[in-house]
Amino acid sequence: MPTTTLHIRRGGPGEAPRHDVFELRFEPGESVLDALRRLRIGTDPTLAFRYACLNANACKECMMLLDGRVVYACTARLEARDMRLDPLPNKTLLRDLATVIAPPDERLD
Amino acid sequence: MYAAIEAVRQGAASVLLLDRSLIGRGGATVMAQMTVAAAVGPGDDWRHHLADTLAAGRGLCDPALAALLCEVGAECILEMDRWKVGWARAGNGFAQVQAPGHDRARCVYVDFLSTGPAVSKALRAQVQRVGDAIRRIGEVLVTDLVVQDGRVTGAVALHVASGVALTIAAAATIIATGGLTRLYARNSASANMSGDGYALALRAGATLLDMEFVQFFPIGHLAPRLIGMDPIMWDPFRYKLGGRLLNGAMQEFVERWGGDAENGTYSTTRDLATYAITKEVEAGRGSPNGGAWLSFTHVPAATLRAAFGPVIDRLAANGIDLTRDCIEVSPIAHYHMGGVRVDTAMRTDLPGLLCAGEAVGGANGANRLSGNAITEALAFGRIAGAEAARQAAEGAPDFSAAAAREALALLAGEGPAQNPAALVARLQRLMSTDVGPFRTAGGLARAAAELAVLRAELGTTPPGAPGLAHDLARLDWLDLRQMLLVAEAVVVAATARVESRGAHQREDFPEMSPAWERNLPLRLRAGANVPELVS
Ligand SMILES: Cc1cc2nc3c(=O)[nH]c(=O)nc-3n(C[C@H](O)[C@H](O)[C@H](O)COP(=O)(O)OP(=O)(O)OC[C@H]3O[C@@H](n4cnc5c(N)ncnc54)[C@H](O)[C@@H]3O)c2cc1C
Numbered sequence A: 001m002p003t004t005t006l007h008i009r010r011g012g013p014g015e016a017p018r019h020d021v022f023e024l025r026f027e028p029g030e031s032v033l034d035a036l037r038r039l040r041i042g043t044d045p046t047l048a049f050r051y052a053c054l055n056a057n058a059c060k061e062c063m064m065l066l067d068g069r070v071v072y073a074c075t076a077r078l079e080a081r082d083m084r085l086d087p088l089p090n091k092t093l094l095r096d097l098a099t100v101i102a103p104p105d106e107r108l109d
Numbered sequence B: 001m002y003a004a005i006e007a008v009r010q011g012a013a014s015v016l017l018l019d020r021s022l023i024g025r026g027g028a029t030v031m032a033q034m035t036v037a038a039a040v041g042p043g044d045d046w047r048h049h050l051a052d053t054l055a056a057g058r059g060l061c062d063p064a065l066a067a068l069l070c071e072v073g074a075e076c077i078l079e080m081d082r083w084k085v086g087w088a089r090a091g092n093g094f095a096q097v098q099a100p101g102h103d104r105a106r107c108v109y110v111d112f113l114s115t116g117p118a119v120s121k122a123l124r125a126q127v128q129r130v131g132d133a134i135r136r137i138g139e140v141l142v143t144d145l146v147v148q149d150g151r152v153t154g155a156v157a158l159h160v161a162s163g164v165a166l167t168i169a170a171a172a173t174i175i176a177t178g179g180l181t182r183l184y185a186r187n188s189a190s191a192n193m194s195g196d197g198y199a200l201a202l203r204a205g206a207t208l209l210d211m212e213f214v215q216f217f218p219i220g221h222l223a224p225r226l227i228g229m230d231p232i233m234w235d236p237f238r239y240k241l242g243g244r245l246l247n248g249a250m251q252e253f254v255e256r257w258g259g260d261a262e263n264g265t266y267s268t269t270r271d272l273a274t275y276a277i278t279k280e281v282e283a284g285r286g287s288p289n290g291g292a293w294l295s296f297t298h299v300p301a302a303t304l305r306a307a308f309g310p311v312i313d314r315l316a317a318n319g320i321d322l323t324r325d326c327i328e329v330s331p332i333a334h335y336h337m338g339g340v341r342v343d344t345a346m347r348t349d350l351p352g353l354l355c356a357g358e359a360v361g362g363a364n365g366a367n368r369l370s371g372n373a374i375t376e377a378l379a380f381g382r383i384a385g386a387e388a389a390r391q392a393a394e395g396a397p398d399f400s401a402a403a404a405r406e407a408l409a410l411l412a413g414e415g416p417a418q419n420p421a422a423l424v425a426r427l428q429r430l431m432s433t434d435v436g437p438f439r440t441a442g443g444l445a446r447a448a449a450e451l452a453v454l455r456a457e458l459g460t461t462p463p464g465a466p467g468l469a470h471d472l473a474r475l476d477w478l479d480l481r482q483m484l485l486v487a488e489a490v491v492v493a494a495t496a497r498v499e500s501r502g503a504h505q506r507e508d509f510p511e512m513s514p515a516w517e518r519n520l521p522l523r524l525r526a527g528a529n530v531p532e533l534v535s
């Protein structure tokens, strides 16, 4: 099984940006979201990111930056290399990779 | 969303539409890629649809609810058409395909594999058109209902984005939280389907029924890893193109387990296909990853392209060429027939509490017909919305903050660090192993014992401190609290039903018994962890 190295941006608004590094074996074809969910189960349950439909690319919640490019974590495939994950830069940060993406009129003010 | 729209149409001045995720994106509806059953074709009548629905339900459908599904459902499908959902056309009418168990081509759809997204989008647009009477708020997880003197007066919720606890007062509350597929390791729906509605209803004192009937979809995608598509996407392929279901030795096998030869058509019902695949794998004749092969290699490339257009390219991006490659499929938790007991106005046993959609039990009995779920969600939503408006017009008792105190205390609790994500994974494994489509007394007893262990490990307080933004550890803890209660309900009912019927198959009681042609209602006694059967 190949290994990927994920550099994941951690922390909330106002905290100094840091990237935690996780090494992870994966089955070819698995998605970045597969890896993040596995990390929460096996390594760090506090890691924050958004998702709902897991695989179907229907909810559009799992958007984040992979090496600076916007991707859906559930359709971006893992690769055997260093991969950097950051929250969307133009949205308000909640924590780690999770940002406020709901339309403004669907938020609690 | 249909409930909210209808409530305002019937005069409700203020409707709050809450979702734990994004509005209209978090559930099963947006994921449904296939077809919707409704008697809207020439010569069809909702009574024909009802006859098929009752037959599939193996004697356990509530005939009045099933009739509403078929009759009101057809009206909703036509209304959705006026709302420009985009049902595919053929000639002057709708394009309709025939799904197993239906007596004719009755299922409308939106090409290509876009039914659910189109339904969600059309409803969202209508909700917005209705205007300010509907206030939409996403990222609100309802954790408990508020009950005053036996009447539901509102809810307590967690605002996930901020970690803040909320109380909500309401003259009428509608549970429309969908199903429970997340209880299983392999499931087809979103991560939000923890069965919350069933748990909310039980804790408030309402009655559930048919909890033993979890529908497994026989040909959920298994391998190779496929991303960007929902795992039950092979069903529409089978509707349009037939396809061949083969064992590890590339032989057809459905006939061996009581099915009829398919001859390149799609005729085997869901429960039989699940049975045949499971048995073939048990007999050592499964595909490499423990399922069956599905083959369309006999279908010409041009036919594939005409039927599924851009989907063929998405498959190619996943390295799959159907003219060359077979895929592996196996049963996957997909839908829940059981749920909250309601009357024909979608009223639960508790005044002030209504239910709609998949969360309702009884309309589909022991086995749901393909295409009935979206119809059910639309029809029951519309009925519940009208009833909620009527109740709201009658007014509500004053909301008592004291009645919300216990539920708020839970959200304010600060517990020891733990890994609820790992506990959820354990629950999913045990449910898949011992409470899947095929059950035994021994397996169910083992599941009950393991659920008790998980409950002890979960404890009574969510981990960490409250008030953290997007705190998934606390969210998983709250979800697991509900999932454990719902899992108990499934295990209690499955243990009690000592026969095999529809989606509930007991290997130790393989026959269907006339004595069991009845529903099993469940309730939770105050302070108890495990629901009980009620007569
Ligand atoms: C992949 C897939 C394909 C399907 N295909 C078809 C098909 O082709 N035809 C068909 O008829 N049926 C199909 N079904 C079944 C059908 O989609 C569902 O039964 C139906 O959409 C359920 O609708 P609903 O409104 O009851 O619930 P959902 O659409 O699931 O919505 C429930 C909502 O409640 C929210 N929620 C849950 N808990 C809480 C809480 N505690 N607090 C706040 N919000 C909460 C969720 O976030 C979600 O948005 C399919 C299902 C799946 C998973």
Ligand code: FES
Pocket: A033, A050, A051, A052, A053, A054, A055, A056, A057, A058, A059, A060, A061, A062, A063, A072, A073, A074, A075
């Ligand atoms: S998880 Fe739904 S789109 Fe990625």
